[in-house]
Amino acid sequence: MRLVIRQDYDEVSDWVAHYIKERIIQFQPSKDRPFVLGLPSGSSPLGCYQRLAKFCKAGQLSFKHVITFSMDEYVGLPREHSQSYYSFLWEHFFKHLDIIPENINQLDGNAADLDEECRRYEAAIVKVGGIELFVGGIGPDGHIAFNEPGSSLTSRTRVKTLAYETIIANSRFFDGEVSKVPKLALTVGVATVMDAREVCIIIVGAHKSVALAKCVEEGVNHMCTVSAIQLHPKGLIVCDEDTTLELHVKTVKYFKSIEHVHQSMIGTENLSLQGQVLSTSGIAKRRYTQEELDKGSSIAGAVAASAAICDGDAEDKTDDVDQRPSKKRK
Structure with missing residues (x-):
């Protein structure tokens, strides 16, 4: 989906x-x-x-x-x-x-x-x-x-x-x-x-x-x-x-990261309208700008961070339950 x-x-x-x-x-x-x-x-x-x-x-x-x-x-x-x-x-x-x-x-x-x-x-x-x-x-x-x-x-x-x-x-x-x-x-x-x-x-x-x-x-x-x-x-x-x-924050970040990969890393020229990969050779030859790489790293980091928060694995844990980040965005 x-x-x-x-x-x-x-x-x-x-x-x-x-x-x-x-x-x-x-x-x-x-x-x-x-x-x-x-x-x-x-x-x-x-x-x-x-x-x-x-x-x-x-x-x-x-x-x-x-x-x-x-x-x-x-x-x-x-x-x-x-x-x-x-x-x-x-x-x-x-x-x-x-x-x-x-x-x-x-x-x-x-x-x-x-x-x-x-x-x-x-x-x-x-x-x-x-x-x-x-x-x-x-x-x-x-x-x-x-x-x-x-x-x-x-x-x-x-x-x-x-x-x-x-x-x-x-x-x-x-x-x-x-x-x-x-x-x-x-x-x-x-x-x-x-x-x-x-x-x-x-x-x-x-x-x-x-x-x-x-x-x-x-x-x-x-x-x-x-x-x-x-x-x-x-x-x-x-x-x-x-x-x-x-x-969940990580759900939103995940689907946005998939779209980023499609548009900036795989390239729309290598994808069908429905998101299916048409050519892998074009992907291998593709070169990325620093801006694309930075954006990809930012999204990936956000996904990992939000996943850690939602799973309760963030490093800065606290004993106060009320201080824990919510899984839902407010």
């Missing part, structure tokens, strides 16, 4: 948008071999969507051979309603692209048979060869799509009852009135998301820092459904600095 940390929401949005753009371009999609993209709703991907739309308008990216599958939809809310996820994605994303309308796949929360609608959706994903890249966001409790805490990690697209906390959180989109928020939704399952060949999760904001810590530092658990990404061979999380507040 990769953890990419950027300074703030704008930098996270920039990184993810450029990543999606390059993934589509490198894939070289065609009518017979489309790029299949899974998409979330909500505030987390908005900045990314705006940037992708700009790429498309500038002629740097095309969605003509991209097929999309949205994560979820409310049950009983008219498609034209301003808070339906179809309307959200259309207003904030699809209408700004050159995407073919027939290539937009969305769950129908008003279908006569909701269970059959869920089976149809799963079959549609299989028919196009599976999802190449599934982008997602999470809730403060670590749920992905509408897979609330307690959801099966092998779940598929289905009808889901929303948790009370989720209803309260979403009431801000319904004039602050809880009674207006739908209580049921159709959602892709955890396994549906994890079946994608690559999964990219956007996590931003201090209010999601506990969820990130559980996802990265604790075990896979159905009470934090996004933690299933630990089992994915190509799992990627992109977050901002605020979201790392509950992570």
Whole structure:
């Protein structure tokens, strides 16, 4: 699993948008071999969507051979309603692209048979060869799509009852009135998301820092459904600095050190977009500036020091427990 940390929401949005753009371009999609993209709703991907739309308008990216599958939809809310996820994605994303309308796949929360609608959706994903890249966001409790805490990690697209906390959180989109928020939704399952060949999760904001810590530092658990990404061979999380507040210092330093090695020591020219080494010969011939070496030493020292502190092995131990450094950053 990769953890990419950027300074703030704008930098996270920039990184993810450029990543999606390059993934589509490198894939070289065609009518017979489309790029299949899974998409979330909500505030987390908005900045990314705006940037992708700009790429498309500038002629740097095309969605003509991209097929999309949205994560979820409310049950009983008219498609034209301003808070339906179809309307959200259309207003904030699809209408700004050159995407073919027939290539937009969305769950129908008003279908006569909701269970059959869920089976149809799963079959549609299989028919196009599976999802190449599934982008997602999470809730403060670590749920992905509408897979609330307690959801099966092998779940598929289905009808889901929303948790009370989720209803309260979403009431801000319904004039602050809880009674207006739908209580049921159709959602892709955890396994549906994890079946994608690559999964990219956007996590931003201090209010999601506990969820990130559980996802990265604790075990896979159905009470934090996004933690299933630990089992994915190509799992990627992109977050901002605020979201790392509950992570151990050594965890943050470790993932930053990996990125430093990739960029400054191995070299991006020797790596694929997904971080896989393409050429070892280029690495052996690479020469480093003193600045790169100093930065690498600084990061390595910080990782070692924080690890020693967290493990209680620092040389300047004290008998006063209250003086010991905390494992969490304050």
